[in-house]
Amino acid sequence: MSFSCAVVPSTSPCKFPLFSISTASQPKPFSQIHPSSASASESASVVPPSVPQPVQAFWKWMSEEGVVSPYTCPVVPAVVPEGLGLVATRDVDKDEFLLKVPRRLWVNTDTVAASDIGSLCGGLKSWVAVCLFLAREKEMGSSSPWRFYLDVLPERTNATIFWSEEELSEIKGTSLLRMTMEMKEHVEDEFRKVDEAIITPNGHLFPSSLTFERFLWAFGMIRSRAFSRLGDQLAIIPLVDLINHSSKITKEDNAVEMNGPAGLFSWDLLFCLKSTIPVKEGEQVFIQYGLKKSNADLALHYGFVELGTGRDSCNLTFGIRESDPFNADKLQIAVANGSSETADFEIFIDRPLPQEMLQYLRLISLDGLDAFLLEPALRNSVWKALKSPVSRSNEDIVCRMVRDACRSALSGYPTTIEQDESLIRKGNLDYKLEIAAWVRLGEKKLLKRIEREFEERELTLDEFEYYTERRFKELGLVGDEGEVNCQPNKDSVPSM
Numbered sequence: 001m002s003f004s005c006a007v008v009p010s011t012s013p014c015k016f017p018l019f020s021i022s023t024a025s026q027p028k029p030f031s032q033i034h035p036s037s038a039s040a041s042e043s044a045s046v047v048p049p050s051v052p053q054p055v056q057a058f059w060k061w062m063s064e065e066g067v068v069s070p071y072t073c074p075v076v077p078a079v080v081p082e083g084l085g086l087v088a089t090r091d092v093d094k095d096e097f098l099l100k101v102p103r104r105l106w107v108n109t110d111t112v113a114a115s116d117i118g119s120l121c122g123g124l125k126s127w128v129a130v131c132l133f134l135a136r137e138k139e140m141g142s143s144s145p146w147r148f149y150l151d152v153l154p155e156r157t158n159a160t161i162f163w164s165e166e167e168l169s170e171i172k173g174t175s176l177l178r179m180t181m182e183m184k185e186h187v188e189d190e191f192r193k194v195d196e197a198i199i200t201p202n203g204h205l206f207p208s209s210l211t212f213e214r215f216l217w218a219f220g221m222i223r224s225r226a227f228s229r230l231g232d233q234l235a236i237i238p239l240v241d242l243i244n245h246s247s248k249i250t251k252e253d254n255a256v257e258m259n260g261p262a263g264l265f266s267w268d269l270l271f272c273l274k275s276t277i278p279v280k281e282g283e284q285v286f287i288q289y290g291l292k293k294s295n296a297d298l299a300l301h302y303g304f305v306e307l308g309t310g311r312d313s314c315n316l317t318f319g320i321r322e323s324d325p326f327n328a329d330k331l332q333i334a335v336a337n338g339s340s341e342t343a344d345f346e347i348f349i350d351r352p353l354p355q356e357m358l359q360y361l362r363l364i365s366l367d368g369l370d371a372f373l374l375e376p377a378l379r380n381s382v383w384k385a386l387k388s389p390v391s392r393s394n395e396d397i398v399c400r401m402v403r404d405a406c407r408s409a410l411s412g413y414p415t416t417i418e419q420d421e422s423l424i425r426k427g428n429l430d431y432k433l434e435i436a437a438w439v440r441l442g443e444k445k446l447l448k449r450i451e452r453e454f455e456e457r458e459l460t461l462d463e464f465e466y467y468t469e470r471r472f473k474e475l476g477l478v479g480d481e482g483e484v485n486c487q488p489n490k491d492s493v494p495s496m
């Protein structure tokens, strides 16, 4: 989840320094009170009786931990169309805090470090450590101190990493399928390494049921519920992670971290979730999961898509031909400018084409007379020069490459645009099949549009101003109307 989280300075004495990540200064773990004890019955009674028993137990646990009370907390968990969600128990103001969850209840690398497997996880990437921790705790069942939280997590979501082979065949040809397969392979690779280096040699610490499927489940939970804190630290915040996404929310500043009271006598860093709009009593509170995310991102991480908000996208990949006589020079320039021998560009329906895509395409298409731009003397300025068309022939190749890439991508889908439109119009599609149909349709429409744009561009190539013409003008050898001057303009500054 993408919470944009700011840290605000505390006005009160701070028991734990901000972002102190050492195990020695770890706050004490949460208390081990069973939620059936009566102490928090008052706050627990606020949860609608229709809420499933595990959610009741989780809410009670949160109450006993001092996180929620009917006086301070204006939301309760509820069953909503998106699964579980948070509903306002009274009118909530814009920017009002909804929940304040102390650090001792976050699941992050500190939590892993303080656990029984902490000493084994020191060298792991943070997401791998948190995945292993979550997967292990889940398999420990009722003996896990995190059981009340783990019991409210869904067994799976509609995210594409959980789709069956048959369901995945519905997104054949899409960038979403490629992203899904790459992600699953990456997670599987990491699991294999962790299994070999940590789980198998320390079998007494891990339930034998901890398989790749459970590790993938933990990964799915992190992708859909964790957020990156300052300094790229990953954390899952129980209870806060019940908040759903709505397109109606257009601001992403939904959380801050500050020090504050975290129970009867304790002080801690608090993760504070706020509502960016006013909400009426009884309504669900939402946040924005990320304005820049494409529908493929939403489907991959969360298992839903959003229509009509410019999230349709497609990807085009290009590369420097191995047989290109200028391969080494082009690669050097590409690498110096943050690219490589192949480059993948994400294109959004309502956004301009990425400028870097045209630069890259012009670079890899440089040929014949235009190859002088690859000269070492021009190395520092060539990338900037490629922002504008180089020559008619170069731009012609660029247009053809884009058209060919679109046509090739369009031939890889199992359905046509018309078939998808008809499927969607008929309705009654299974939820995942509907996601698949919208993603296919969005990608294909965009590819068709790009193909058309470059066909039209090809017809206007004579109207463009090319590199040589621009240089002559800069040097004052050609005037704005194309008239030829014999002497260079004294004021002109030679540049690319």
Ligand SMILES: C[S@@+](CC[C@H](N)C(=O)[O-])C[C@H]1O[C@@H](n2cnc3c(N)ncnc32)[C@H](O)[C@@H]1O
Pocket: 001, 082, 083, 084, 085, 152, 153, 154, 157, 158, 224, 225, 241, 242, 243, 244, 245, 246, 301, 302, 303, 304
């Ligand atoms: C951070 S969790 C929110 C709590 C979640 N609804 C639950 O039941 O645990 C994110 C997940 O909620 C669901 N979700 C959130 N917003 C949604 C939306 N606008 N449409 C459909 N599903 C949504 C998706 O399953 C997503 O993976």
